[in-house]
Amino acid sequence: MDAKPPEDSAVTRRQFLRNGARLLAMTGLGVAAGGLATRSTGAATVWQIDPAKCLRCGNCATKCVLEQSAVKCVHAYAVCGYCQLCTGFFAPEPNALTTAAENQLCPTGAIKRTYVEDPYYQYSIDEQLCIGCAKCVEGCNRFGNGSLFLQIRHDRCLNCNECAISRTCPGDAFRRVPVDHPYLLKTTSR
Amino acid sequence: MLRRLKFIGALGVMLLMALLVSAEQRFPPPDFENGYSLPSTSTPAARQLWLQYGDTAVFLAALGTAVWLIYKKRSRRGVFWLSLFSLAYFGFYRKGCICPIGSPQNIVYGLFNPGYAVPLTVLIFCFAPIVVALFGGRAFCAGVCPQGALQDLVLIKPIVVPPWLEHALGVVPYIFLGAGLICAGTGTGFLICRYDPFVPFFRLSGGTFILTFGAAFLLMGMFVGRPYCRFLCPYGGLLRVASLASKWRVRVTPDTCTQCRLCEQSCPFGAMREPPSPETNPKWLRAERKRLGWLLALLPVLILAGAWGGSKFSPTAAQLNPTVALAERYARQQIHPVEYGLMTPEALSLQRAADNPAAILTQAADLRRRFALACALFGGWVGLVIGVKLAALSVRPSRTDFEPDRGACFACARCFTACPNERVRLGLAPAAQGAEPL
Ligand code: SF4
Ligand code: SF4
Ligand code: SF4
Ligand code: SF4
Numbered sequence: 001m002d003a004k005p006p007e008d009s010a011v012t013r014r015q016f017l018r019n020g021a022r023l024l025a026m027t028g029l030g031v032a033a034g035g036l037a038t039r040s041t042g043a044a045t046v047w048q049i050d051p052a053k054c055l056r057c058g059n060c061a062t063k064c065v066l067e068q069s070a071v072k073c074v075h076a077y078a079v080c081g082y083c084q085l086c087t088g089f090f091a092p093e094p095n096a097l098t099t100a101a102e103n104q105l106c107p108t109g110a111i112k113r114t115y116v117e118d119p120y121y122q123y124s125i126d127e128q129l130c131i132g133c134a135k136c137v138e139g140c141n142r143f144g145n146g147s148l149f150l151q152i153r154h155d156r157c158l159n160c161n162e163c164a165i166s167r168t169c170p171g172d173a174f175r176r177v178p179v180d181h182p183y184l185l186k187t188t189s190r
Numbered sequence: 191m192l193r194r195l196k197f198i199g200a201l202g203v204m205l206l207m208a209l210l211v212s213a214e215q216r217f218p219p220p221d222f223e224n225g226y227s228l229p230s231t232s233t234p235a236a237r238q239l240w241l242q243y244g245d246t247a248v249f250l251a252a253l254g255t256a257v258w259l260i261y262k263k264r265s266r267r268g269v270f271w272l273s274l275f276s277l278a279y280f281g282f283y284r285k286g287c288i289c290p291i292g293s294p295q296n297i298v299y300g301l302f303n304p305g306y307a308v309p310l311t312v313l314i315f316c317f318a319p320i321v322v323a324l325f326g327g328r329a330f331c332a333g334v335c336p337q338g339a340l341q342d343l344v345l346i347k348p349i350v351v352p353p354w355l356e357h358a359l360g361v362v363p364y365i366f367l368g369a370g371l372i373c374a375g376t377g378t379g380f381l382i383c384r385y386d387p388f389v390p391f392f393r394l395s396g397g398t399f400i401l402t403f404g405a406a407f408l409l410m411g412m413f414v415g416r417p418y419c420r421f422l423c424p425y426g427g428l429l430r431v432a433s434l435a436s437k438w439r440v441r442v443t444p445d446t447c448t449q450c451r452l453c454e455q456s457c458p459f460g461a462m463r464e465p466p467s468p469e470t471n472p473k474w475l476r477a478e479r480k481r482l483g484w485l486l487a488l489l490p491v492l493i494l495a496g497a498w499g500g501s502k503f504s505p506t507a508a509q510l511n512p513t514v515a516l517a518e519r520y521a522r523q524q525i526h527p528v529e530y531g532l533m534t535p536e537a538l539s540l541q542r543a544a545d546n547p548a549a550i551l552t553q554a555a556d557l558r559r560r561f562a563l564a565c566a567l568f569g570g571w572v573g574l575v576i577g578v579k580l581a582a583l584s585v586r587p588s589r590t591d592f593e594p595d596r597g598a599c600f601a602c603a604r605c606f607t608a609c610p611n612e613r614v615r616l617g618l619a620p621a622a623q624g625a626e627p628l
Contacts, residue, residue: 018434018435018436018437019435019437021434021435022324022325022435022436022437025320025324025432025435026321026324029317029320029321032297032317033313033317036297036300036301036308036313037310037313039300039307039308043239043307043309044239044242044309044310044311045309046236055538055539055541055542056533056538057533057534057535057538058533058535059535065390065393065395065396066393066395067395074231074232075231076231077228077229077230077231078219078228079215079219080219081215081216081217081218081219081220082217082219082220083217116222116224116226117222117223117224117226120220120222122226122229124229138533143216144216144217145215145216145217145219153234154233154234154235154236154237155234155235157236158285158287158393159236159237159287160287160383161287161288161292161295161296161380161383162379162380162383162384167379167512168512168535169535170535170536170538170539170542171538171539171542172512172513172542176306179236179237179238179239180239182233182235182236183233185231185233188215
C-alpha cells in the first residue's frame with residue numbers, strides 16, 4: 001500500500017466523519033427507540049370493525065386483500081329476537097317463510113334457520129359460506145334487533161399493516177384494538 | 191294475495207312491537223320454555239403475542255446469521271440459503287406482513303397520532319437492520335428481506351444500468367420515503383405498504399393493479415438486478431445511508447487487492463467501484479472542489495424552492511386523505527348534487543357527512559393544515575435529496591482497492607469468489623495464482 005500522505009489524511013478524515021456519523025445515528029436511534037418504547041404499551045393491535053359505525057355498504061366483501069374476505073357476519077344471540085319473520089334472513093316480501101333459496105336475502109345461503117319452539121327460530125351463520133356482504137346485517141339492523149353484524153375474523157385476517165378495507169369504509173368503522181380483546185361484540189341492539 | 195296480506199300484517203305487528211319496546215330491543219329476546227340455551231358467538235383468537243415475539247426472535251437470529259455468513263464465513267451459498275429461508279418464513283409463511291420496509295410509517299404514525307402506540311415488535315423490526323447497517327452494511331438486504339430474496343431468485347441475466355440512469359433513479363426511494371412518511375404522519379394511509387409489489391405474491395392474492403405492478407417488477411428483475419431494491423424501496427434508502435457510516439465493510443478480497451480487475455463485472459447490482467486513478471491533475475481537483483462548493487451553496491436554495499413548490503401542491507395532496515376527500519365531496523354536493531346509487535359506499539359516506547357536517551368539516555380543516563406543513567416539509571426533503579445527490583456525485587471516492595460502494599452493496603457475497611485471493615483462501619486455486627500474502 002503506497003498511498004500518498006494527502007490521501008491518507010483524506011482517508012482518516014473520512015474515517016473520522018464516518019465514526020461521528022455513526023455515533024450520531026446511534027444516539028438518534030437510541031433516543032427515538034427509547035421515547036417510543038416508553039409510550040409503547042407492548043401490546044400489539046389488530047384491526048376490528050366497530051359495529052356501531054358500520055353502514056353495511058358491502059365493501060367488506062370485496063376490498064379485503066384476501067380472495068375470501070376475512071370479514072364475516074356474526075350473531076349476537078342474546079340480542080336476537082328469534083323472529084319467525086327474520087328481516088336478516090328473508091328477502092323483502094318473501095313468497096313464504098320457508099328456507100327456499102328465493103326467499104333468502106343471503107346471496108350464498110350462509111344463514112341456517114332452525115326451529116326452536118313456537119314461534120321462535122334460531123339463525124346461525126356458516127362462515128365457510130358467508131362472504132361478508134352485509135346484506136343480512138342491513139336487513140337485521142333496519143327492521144330487527146340488529147343482532148347480526150360484521151366482524152373481522154382473526155383466524156382468517158392477516159392483520160395487514162394498513163387494512164385495505166379500512167381505506168374505503170364509508171363509516172370509518174375500522175380501528176385497531178388490543179390483540180387480547182380482538183372483537184367488538186354487540187351486547188345491545190344499538 | 192293472501193300471502194302478501196299476511197306479510198303486511200306481520201310487518202304491521204312487528205312495527206307496532208318495535209314502537210312499544212323501541213327504547214331497548216324491537217323484539218324482546220324470548221324466554222324459552224324448552225330449555226334451549228343461547229349459543230355463544232365464537233371469537234377465534236388473533237395470532238398470539240408470544241408468536242409475534244417468536245417472529246422477532248427469528249428475525250434477529252437471521253440478521254445475526256447474515257452478518258456471520260458475510261464477514262466470518264464469507265459464504266455466498268450460506269447467504270443464499272439464508273435468504274431462501276427468509277423468503278419462506280417472512281414471505282410465504284408470514285405473508286410479508288410485519289416487515290421493516292413499511293415500519294418507518296408506523297413510527298411516524300405513532301409520533302403524530304397519540305392514540306397509536308407503536309408495538310415493540312415494530313420498533314425492533316424497524317431499528318435492528320439499521321443498527322446492523324451502521325456497523326456491517328446491508329446484511330438485512332442480503333439475507334433477511336423476503337422482497338430482496340425474491341428478486342435475487344428471478345435474476346438470470348443482469349444488464350448494466352447506465353450510471354446516469356442509476357443515479358437519476360437512485361433518488362426515487364427517498365422521494366417515496368418522504369411521501370410515505372407524510373401520508374403516515376397525517377393519518378392518510380400507509381403508501382409504502384400499499385405499493386409493495388411483492389406482498390401480493392406472498393399472499394397469493396391481490397388486486398389487478400398491484401399484481402401487474404409486481405409482475406412488471408419480477409420481469410424486470412430477470413434482467414436488472416433487484417430493481418425494487420435499487421430504485422424504489424424506501425427502507426433500502428435508509429439502509430444505504432446508514433451503510434455509508436458502517437464500521438466494517440464488505441470486502442471482495444480476504445486480504446490484499448492486486449488490482450487484477452477480475453471482480454470488476456461480478457456485481458449484478460452495479461455496486462463495484464474502481465479505485466480512482468492515482469495521478470490526479472491538481473487543476474481538475476481544484477475545479478472539482480469549486481463545483482462541490484457551488485453545489486453545497488445551492489443546497490439551501492433547492493430546499494427552499496422545494497418547500498415552496500411543496501406547499502403549492504398541498505391542496506391536491508390533501509385529497510389523498512379520505513376525510514378531506516369526503517369533506518370536499520360533501521361541499522360539492524351542496525352545489526352540484528350527484529346521484530349515487532342506494533346503499534353504495536359513496537352515498538353512505540355522504541350521508542354520514544350530512545348527519546354531522548361540522549365534525550367532518552373541522553376534521554378536514556385540521557387535516558388540511560397538517561398537510562400544508564407536511565407538504566412543505568416533503569418539498570424541502572425532495573430539494574435536499576436532489577441537492578445531496580448532486581453534491582455526492584462530485585465527491586472523490588477514497589478507495590484504493592476494487593471495492594463495492596458502501597451504500598449500494600447489498601452484501602450478497604457474489605463477488606467474493608471472483609477474487610483469486612479468495613479462491614486461494616478457499617482452496618479452489620493453488621497459492622501461486624494468488625498474490626503473496628502480506
Ligand atoms: S366497509 Fe365499513 S360500512 Fe362497509 S360493510 Fe364494511 S364495516 Fe360496514
Ligand atoms: S348476507 Fe352476506 S354478510 Fe350476511 S351471512 Fe350472507 S354472505 Fe354473510
Ligand atoms: S387487515 Fe387485511 S386481511 Fe384483515 S380484513 Fe383488513 S384487508 Fe382483510
Ligand atoms: S432494498 Fe428494500 S426490498 Fe431490497 S432487500 Fe433491502 S429492504 Fe429489502
